[in-house]
Amino acid sequence: MSEVAEHPAGIITVSPDATVKDAAIAMLTNRVRCLIINDQNGRFAGIVTERDIVSRAVACSKDFEKTTMAEIMTTQVVCCTPGSPTSKARELMTANRIRHLPMIEDGVVVGMLSARDLMEQQIFENRAAAEEVAMLASCLKSIDLNEVANIVTAEAPKLFQAGRCVLYFHLAHHPCSGKDESATKRPALVSYNKCLCKEQCLGSLEETGQLSNDGRFYYDNAPELCRSLGAEGPRIFIPLNIAGLKDCSSAKSKRLSGYLCMCGLAPASAANKELVSYKAKLAGEILNSHLTNARLYQEARLNSLTDPLTGVGSRRLLEDKLEFEVARARRYRRPFSVAIIDIDNFKTINDVLGHATGDIALKKLATCMKVQKRSPDVLARYGGDEFMVLMPETKADDAISLLERLRAKVQQIKLAENLLITFSCGITESLPDRNDSATDVMRRADLALYEAKSAGRDCVKIWDRSMAERLRAGDIEVEKVKKLERRIVGLSEKAEKTFIQSIWGLVQALEAKDPYAKRHSENVMNYAAGIAETMKMPPKQIEVIRRAAMIHDIGKIGIPDAILSEPGTLSPYQRGIVQQHPLIAVRILEKMTFLHREIIIVRHHHEKWNGGGYPDGLSKTSIPLGARVMAVADAFDALTSSRSYRSSRSVAEAVEIVVDSSGYDFDPDVVKSLVAWVESLCRQVGKALGEVSPQDLLDSVTTDGHGFPEGAQINTDYKPAKSFDPPVRCPVDGAQDGSV
Numbered sequence: 001m002s003e004v005a006e007h008p009a010g011i012i013t014v015s016p017d018a019t020v021k022d023a024a025i026a027m028l029t030n031r032v033r034c035l036i037i038n039d040q041n042g043r044f045a046g047i048v049t050e051r052d053i054v055s056r057a058v059a060c061s062k063d064f065e066k067t068t069m070a071e072i073m074t075t076q077v078v079c080c081t082p083g084s085p086t087s088k089a090r091e092l093m094t095a096n097r098i099r100h101l102p103m104i105e106d107g108v109v110v111g112m113l114s115a116r117d118l119m120e121q122q123i124f125e126n127r128a129a130a131e132e133v134a135m136l137a138s139c140l141k142s143i144d145l146n147e148v149a150n151i152v153t154a155e156a157p158k159l160f161q162a163g164r165c166v167l168y169f170h171l172a173h174h175p176c177s178g179k180d181e182s183a184t185k186r187p188a189l190v191s192y193n194k195c196l197c198k199e200q201c202l203g204s205l206e207e208t209g210q211l212s213n214d215g216r217f218y219y220d221n222a223p224e225l226c227r228s229l230g231a232e233g234p235r236i237f238i239p240l241n242i243a244g245l246k247d248c249s250s251a252k253s254k255r256l257s258g259y260l261c262m263c264g265l266a267p268a269s270a271a272n273k274e275l276v277s278y279k280a281k282l283a284g285e286i287l288n289s290h291l292t293n294a295r296l297y298q299e300a301r302l303n304s305l306t307d308p309l310t311g312v313g314s315r316r317l318l319e320d321k322l323e324f325e326v327a328r329a330r331r332y333r334r335p336f337s338v339a340i341i342d343i344d345n346f347k348t349i350n351d352v353l354g355h356a357t358g359d360i361a362l363k364k365l366a367t368c369m370k371v372q373k374r375s376p377d378v379l380a381r382y383g384g385d386e387f388m389v390l391m392p393e394t395k396a397d398d399a400i401s402l403l404e405r406l407r408a409k410v411q412q413i414k415l416a417e418n419l420l421i422t423f424s425c426g427i428t429e430s431l432p433d434r435n436d437s438a439t440d441v442m443r444r445a446d447l448a449l450y451e452a453k454s455a456g457r458d459c460v461k462i463w464d465r466s467m468a469e470r471l472r473a474g475d476i477e478v479e480k481v482k483k484l485e486r487r488i489v490g491l492s493e494k495a496e497k498t499f500i501q502s503i504w505g506l507v508q509a510l511e512a513k514d515p516y517a518k519r520h521s522e523n524v525m526n527y528a529a530g531i532a533e534t535m536k537m538p539p540k541q542i543e544v545i546r547r548a549a550m551i552h553d554i555g556k557i558g559i560p561d562a563i564l565s566e567p568g569t570l571s572p573y574q575r576g577i578v579q580q581h582p583l584i585a586v587r588i589l590e591k592m593t594f595l596h597r598e599i600i601i602v603r604h605h606h607e608k609w610n611g612g613g614y615p616d617g618l619s620k621t622s623i624p625l626g627a628r629v630m631a632v633a634d635a636f637d638a639l640t641s642s643r644s645y646r647s648s649r650s651v652a653e654a655v656e657i658v659v660d661s662s663g664y665d666f667d668p669d670v671v672k673s674l675v676a677w678v679e680s681l682c683r684q685v686g687k688a689l690g691e692v693s694p695q696d697l698l699d700s701v702t703t704d705g706h707g708f709p710e711g712a713q714i715n716t717d718y719k720p721a722k723s724f725d726p727p728v729r730c731p732v733d734g735a736q737d738g739s740v
Contacts, residue, residue, distance in 0.1 A: 011036050011109060011111070011112050012026055012027075012030045012032050012035050012036070013035065013036045013037070013038045013109070014026060014035050014036075014037060014038075014048075014069060015037070015038065015039075015040070015069070016037055016039065016045055016046075016068065016069050016070040016073070017068050017069070017070065018037075018068065018069045019064065019065055019066065019067060019068055019069075020053055020057045020062070020064040020065075020067045020068075020069075020072065021064040021065050023035055023048055023053065023069060024053060024064070027050065033049060033050045033099075033100070034047055034048065034049040034050070034100045034112075035047070035048045035049075035069075036102065036109045036112070037069050037070075037073045038109070042108065043107045043108060044077075044102070044104055044107055044108060044109045045073070045075065046069075046073035046074050046075040046077060047073060047074050047077050047100075047102060048069055048072060048073045048074070049074075049100065052072050052073065052074060053072065056071075056072040057072055077102060078092055078093075078096045078098060078101065079101060079102045079103065079104045080092060080101055080102075080103055080104075080113070081103060081104065081105060082103045082105055082110055082111060084103070085271045085272045086118055086121050086122065086125070086272065087271075087272045087273055087274040087275065089101055089113050089118060090118050090122070090274070093113075093115060093118070099114060099115045100112060100113070100114055100115075101113040101114075122274075125272070125275050126275070126278055129275060129278055129279040129282065130282060132159055132279065133159065133279055133282040133283050133286060136155050136156060136159060136283060136286060137286045137290070139151055139155045140152070140286070140287075140290040142294065143293070143294055143297045143298075144294065144298070145189065145291070145294040145295050145297075145298045146189070146191075147294075148290060148291060148294040149167050149189055149190075149191040149291070150191050152167050152191065152260065152287060152291070153165045153166065153167050153191040153192065153193040153260075154193060156260060156262065156283060156287075157193060157262050159279055159283060160236055160262055160265050160266075160269050160270075160276060160279070160280075161265060161266035161268070161269040162236065162262035162263060162264055162265050162266075162269075163194065163232070163263065163264025163265075164193065164194045164195045164196070164231060164262065164263050164264055165192075165193040165194065165195060165260070165261070165262045166190070166191070166192050166193070166195035166197060166202065166260075166261050167189070167190065167191040167240075167258070167259075167260050168187060168189070168190050168202040168203075168258045168259060168261070169187070169188050169189040169190075169240070169242060169256040169257065169258030170186055170187055170188050170203065170256065170257060170258060171186070171188050171254070171255075171256060171257075172241070172255045172256060172257035187199055187202060187203075188256055188258075189256065189258070190202065195231075195261075196229040196230060196231070197225070197226060197229060201225060204225065216277065217236055217237060217238055217276070217277045217280035217281060217284075218234060218235075218236060218270075218273045218276050218277045218280065219233065219234065219235045219236075219237060220233050220234055220235075221233040221234075221235065222235045222263045223235075226263060231263045231264065232263060232264045233263065233264075233265075234263070234265045234270040234276075235261070235262065235263040235265070236260075236261070236262040236263075236265065236276065236280050237259060237260075237261050238259060238260040238261075238280050238283060238284040238287070239257075239258075239259050239284070240257075240258050240259055240260060240284060240287055240288055240291065241255060241256070241257055241258075241288060242255065242256040242258075242288065242291045242292045242295050243255055243292050243295075243296070244256065244295055244296065244299055254299075256295065260283075260284075260287060304316055305317040305320075307366075307380070307381040309359060309362060309363065309381070310362055310363055310365075310366035310367075310381050311363075311366065311370075312366045312369070312370060312379045312380055312381055312387070313378060313379060313380030313381070314380060314381065315380060315381070315382055315383060317378070317380055318378060318380035318382065318388050318390060319438065321378045321390055322338070322390055322438045322441065322442075323438050325390060325392055325430075326430070326436060326437065326438050326441065328392075329430045329436070330435060330436075334392075334393060335393065335394065335395050335429060335430055336390065336391060336392045336393065336394060336429070336430050337390075337391045337394045337395065337396050337398075337399035337427055337428065337429045337430070338388065338389070338390055338391070338427070338428055338441050338442070338445045339388065339389045339391070339399060339403055339425055339426065339427045339445065339460075340382065340386060340387075340388050340425065340426045340442075340445045340446060340448075340449045341369075341386065341387040341388070341389070341403075341423050341424075341425045342385060342386050342423060342424050342425070342449055342453070343361065343362075343365065343385040343421060343422075343423050344421075344422045344423055344424055344453075344457040344458055345457075346358065346361070346384075346385040349361055349415065349419065353415060353416050353419065354590075355596070357415055357416055358385075360415065361413075361415055361421055362381075362385065364413045364415075364421070365387070365410060365413065365421060365423070366379075366381065366387070368406070368409050368410055368413060369387065369389070369406060369410075371409075372402070372405060372406045372409055373389060373402070373406075374391070374402070376391075376392050376393070377389055377390065377391050377392075377402075378390040388445075389402075389403075394429075395429055396427050396428065396429035396462045396463075397462075399427050399429070399462075400427055400460055400462060403425050403427060403460045404460055407422075407423065407425070407458070407459075407460060410422065410423060422457065422458040423458070424449060424452035424453045424457045424458065424459060424460075425448075425449065425452055425459075425460040425461070426445045426446065426447065426448025426449030426450070426451065426452055426460075426461055426462075426463065427445065427448055427460065427461070427462045427463065428441060428444035428445040428447075428448055428462070428463040429462075429463075444463040444467075445463065447463055447467045448461045448462060448463040448467065449461070450467075451463075451467055520553065520637060520638075520641065521549065521550055521551075521552065521553060522550075523637040523641075523694075523698060524549045524552065524630065524633045524634050524637050525546050525549035525550050526698060527632075527633035527636055527637055527674075527697075528545050528546065528548075528549045528629050528630050528633035529542055529545065529546050529549075530677045530681075531629050531632060531633060531670060531673045531674050531677055532545050532626075532629055533677075534673040534674075534676050534677045534680075535629070535669070535670070535673045541626070544597045544598055544601070544626060545601065545626045545629055545630065547595070547598045548597075548598040548601035548602055548605075548626055548630060549630055549633065549634075551585065551589065551595075551598065551602060552585070552601070552602050552605050552630060552634070553581065553585075554585045554588060554589070554602075555580070555581035555582055555583065555584030555585030555586075555587075555588065555602075556581045556584075557584070557588075558580070558581065558584040559577060559578060559580070559581055559584075560577070563577060563578060564578075579606070579614045579615065580615075582602060582603050582604070582605065582606055582614070582615055583603070583615055585599075585602045585603070586599055586602065586603050589602070597626075600624050600626075600627070601624055601626040601627045601630060603615070603616075603627075604616065604618060604623055604624055604627035605627045605630040605631050605634060606631065607619075607623045607627060607628075607631070608631075608664075608665045608666075609623070609628075609663060609664060609665055609666055609667055609668075610664050610665065612665075613631075613665075620667075623667075628666070628667040628670050629667075629670050631665075631666060631667075631670075632658060632666050632667070632670045632671060632674050633674075635658060635661075635665075635666070636654055636655075636658060636674060637694075639653070639654035639657060639658070640654045640694040641694070648694075650690070650693075651678065651689065651692050651693060651694060651697065652689045652690045652692075655674070655675060655678055655689065658671055658674060659671055659675065678692075678697065681696070681697050681700045684700055685699075685700055
């Protein structure tokens with residue numbers, strides 16, 4: 001047998017004249033799958049693997065004892081040097097589909113890499129990289145966004161031994177906003193670490209990072225813009241996105257888009273591109289998380305100090321500033337004034353023109369006041385239709401000049417039907433001769449406001465001591481007023497109950513005309529209440545939903561009977577008429593101001609979770625919660641009741657159809673609550689879901705309030721056993737546009 005030798009590095013070598021049998025025995029004995037062939041001088045001549053023996057000897061039926069290694073060995077061998085990075089070795093093995101890679105130096109094999117070796121090395125390197133990136137996460141403990149940004153640019157380059165770094169973000173517009181992002185891209189957050197790029201160039205630098213769209217983070221060269229400023233490759237570019245709080249006006253998240261760019265990586269750090277990219281990916285995930293948390297905290301704190309409707313300060317902001325000003329006045333004996341502004345007859349604006357117009361009035365007044373106030377003044381919405389202005393270093397006589405000027409400007413604001421806005425205002429000044437508290441100051445301003453309203457409104461009054469004397473003298477009268485207010489509230493409640501009873505009688509009379517819709521409103525009322533209780537809603541909110549369910553179809557009084565009882569498919573024209581019934585209901589009920597919460601639910605109970613409903617095309621949580629509950633209850637009763645165009649479904653079928661429409665037509669949480677409520681009633685009556693009837697459910701409701709047993713839990717794992725084809729046409733009362 002020719003010589004078989006073991007290299008100090010554990011490599012098994014044979015001579016070129018060794019036979020196939022010798023090679024097979026050597027592989028079996030040493031438990032290796034390849035042999036290095038060295039010539040007589042000990043220099044590398046080729047390699048033989050198990051695959052070579054099988055394909056070149058066994059498959060060709062050669063004599064194992066006569067065929068030599070020189071006949072079957074591979075001489076053109078893919079190899080690497082001992083200093084090659086593991087990423088390069090991995091690339092060579094992948095590209096050439098080999099599992100062993102000799103390391104050759106000066107014509108001599110000094111080692112052998114296997115796929116297993118590289119896998120173990122990669123796992124070790126990835127673990128080490130993850131530990132390094134975790135150290136970065138431990139540094140990002142601040143909740144201040146700017147401070148977090150500065151920490152990122154100070155610590156992130158250490159991970160990659162980078163020479164320069166910049167963190168950049170701009171406000172990202174929604175794709176459907178219609179705005180030209182390139183034209184409006186302005187820096188929202190920038191932090192430098194030795195980077196020389198000018199701020200106005202950072203947006204174009206982001207465009208060079210389009211490379212990042214292919215999932216890469218490592219680039220050999222810096223962009224031309226950066227090279228002109230002395231930057232050098234290699235370069236790391238990590239795209240980042242920071243989510244923000246939802247914008248009240250659009251219900252979309254205010255997102256910041258940007259990147260972390262590092263260049264001038266040290267050669268040792270950049271040697272393993274694959275590892276560098278892995279670290280960059282981990283770092284990007286951590287930075288997105290920490291920067292998002294910091295921004296959410298910053299926005300939440302800012303929002304708590306800002307009124308979301310008008311954009312002026314919130315009550316919390318005013319109270320904080322007032323406490324500070326009171327303390328300053330005590331210490332330095334410096335004056336300040338406070339004004340309370342109350343819109344005159346604001347309830348009439350809401351009742352006559354609607355709450356939307358009332359909101360417009362508040363916004364216009366706030367905008368006018370922001371323009372007219374001085375820079376040091378603090379403007380805040382104190383509550384409802386009341387605003388306050390805190391004026392540092394201002395005496396009452398000077399404050400009244402500002403408020404009178406503001407009152408004249410406000411009178412130029414016009415609402416619908418040429419309705420003008422006026423306000424009443426009370427002003428008070430701090431009293432240096434007494435230790436005022438913030439409560440004392442507010443109470444005096446409130447008394448001055450009361451005086452302005454008593455004087456006929458649309459005027460400004462300054463507090464004086466006589467106002468307090470009149471209040472003390474009239475304590476008994478104030479109590480009488482409070483008693484009268486309570487009595488009127490009681491009478492109003494009785495009137496509401498009488499009106500509700502009358503409406504209920506009208507609804508029953510309407511339903512009696514249609515044999516298919518008999519007791520529909522009552523059923524929907526009970527189903528909606530059961531769902532609402534399952535969702536743990538407050539009793540008052542449940543009562544609002546019950547009343548809304550009772551009157552939700554009153555608008556059908558304006559729909560021709562021929563359309564309501566149509567047995568065939570509705571035409572587009574007929575469907576358009578049917579879809580008017582929520583708006584007809586609003587028109588009938590809108591004068592009943594005490595039903596304003598119910599009217600909102602009635603208007604939107606045919607909206608869809610996906611935005612495809614009517615009349616306003618609202619989607620998801622922009623649909624009032626009560627309307628989402630009633631949509632499910634309405635559909636469930638429609639499915640379990642017979643109609644002129646189809647027969648009724650069983651409870652089990654109806655539940656599966658509604659679940660199948662969850663997240664498309666209906667709010668998933670509401671659907672889960674319906675399922676939990678139905679299953680709890682099944683347990684209560686001792687029947688399986690496939691056995692229980694709608695009447696069983698309604699009987700349980702009748703005997704048990706809303707039919708919701710104590711301790712029922714929402715079954716979040718409910719899945720429909722099978723799918724059901726939706727009806728060809730939309731049931732008029734319940735299903736929405738044929739969705740279920």
